[in-house]
Amino acid sequence: MPLTRDFKETIMADLRRDRAYRVAYLAEAIESLHNGEFSVGKRMLRNYINGTLGFAELSKATGTPPKSLMRMLSEHSNPHADKLFAILGHLQATERVRVKVLPVSPARGRSRAGRAAASLR
DSSP states (O other): OOOOOOHHHHHHHHHHHHHHHHHHHHHHHHHHHHOOOOOHHHHHHHHHHHHHHHHHHHHHHHHHHHHHHHHHTTOOOOOOHHHHHHHHHHHHHHTOBBBBOOOOOOGOOOOOHHHHHHHHH
């Protein structure tokens, strides 16, 4: 479902203003990708990039043209792992966080957001 303009603008404003929100949003985007929700994760990454550093700056950091980056994160794309990890690596470096993937027992009852927040340090 497409986001309304007001909602997207609210997300962008929150991403610009609140570091804790940015880190949690990035964690949720990465967890969505990890859980196989690729279109959701890519959409969240596009929102994150648009609300923070922008595709032009990301292009300089990754050596990939901005339009290629935008296409990689479009709904029906299938980005190469090396390019996707270059993007994620730069976003983590920019936020000064490191994402870890840790095994979590389903019996522990932690929510997805709780696992994502706990895995960012």
